[in-house]
Amino acid sequence: MASQSSQPPLPIAVIICSGRQPRIGDQVTRYVLNTIQSAYPSSSLTLIDLLAWNLPMFNEPTIPSQIHSSADYIQPHTRLWSEEISKYKGFVFVTPQYNWGYPAVLKNAIDYLFNEWKGKSAMVVSYGGHGGGKAAVQLRGVLEGLRMNAVETMPGLHLVPREVLKTAAVGGKLELEGEGALWGEKERVEICKAFGELEGLLGKQLTLAHTNGT
Numbered sequence: 001m002a003s004q005s006s007q008p009p010l011p012i013a014v015i016i017c018s019g020r021q022p023r024i025g026d027q028v029t030r031y032v033l034n035t036i037q038s039a040y041p042s043s044s045l046t047l048i049d050l051l052a053w054n055l056p057m058f059n060e061p062t063i064p065s066q067i068h069s070s071a072d073y074i075q076p077h078t079r080l081w082s083e084e085i086s087k088y089k090g091f092v093f094v095t096p097q098y099n100w101g102y103p104a105v106l107k108n109a110i111d112y113l114f115n116e117w118k119g120k121s122a123m124v125v126s127y128g129g130h131g132g133g134k135a136a137v138q139l140r141g142v143l144e145g146l147r148m149n150a151v152e153t154m155p156g157l158h159l160v161p162r163e164v165l166k167t168a169a170v171g172g173k174l175e176l177e178g179e180g181a182l183w184g185e186k187e188r189v190e191i192c193k194a195f196g197e198l199e200g201l202l203g204k205q206l207t208l209a210h211t212n213g214t
């Protein structure tokens, strides 16, 4: 399943898309990252935590699509966020579902930038009582608006039975590794399938960049 390419792996950010405290987003995102890393040991994955970034509500005077250099942002936090996102060629968004959508903290973080996302590849993993599929579909639509390429497979991690959802609500510890783990082979296969598609898109992205001389 691991990539056979002789090229160095392209940097990919794995984003914790929940900013509340307490939360399970950090545990779920680490589980997704570990699942990918074991199947694709040569992949280059970096965790980004939107809680740690703590971006204020969007407060730039210029529409980000009109900005092509981080120096042209007014706010220091936008410049730093721009520089961070510019480092990566691909993204794994790990998002909870809030009221049938994805969290405001994620939309806010996305809206700060445009050209830093544009043309890059992404996959979406959602979680919730029923897997958070409605949030994933919404996010996918927004990524399309940013001219990003999102993979078809969108794994949804179910917080069942009810006791698990209750534990999640208070940010309790979930059993995600080892015997008796909440998720198993089915979820692992879905996550790896999505990542395989992401690698495919990244390959096309690289070819396009070479063709354009960028």
Ligand SMILES: Cc1cc2nc3c(=O)[nH]c(=O)nc-3n(C[C@H](O)[C@H](O)[C@H](O)COP(=O)(O)O)c2cc1C
Binding pocket: 018, 019, 020, 022, 023, 024, 025, 026, 096, 097, 098, 099, 100, 101, 127, 128, 129, 130, 131, 132, 159, 168, 169, 170, 171
């Ligand atoms: C504001 C809010 C809205 C929620 N709405 C949904 C929902 O629409 N569907 C769902 O399955 N779970 C919903 N939940 C439950 C979350 O799936 C669960 O609390 C999960 O732990 C949230 O992820 P987090 O802890 O990483 O923030 C909601 C939770 C919150 C805090």
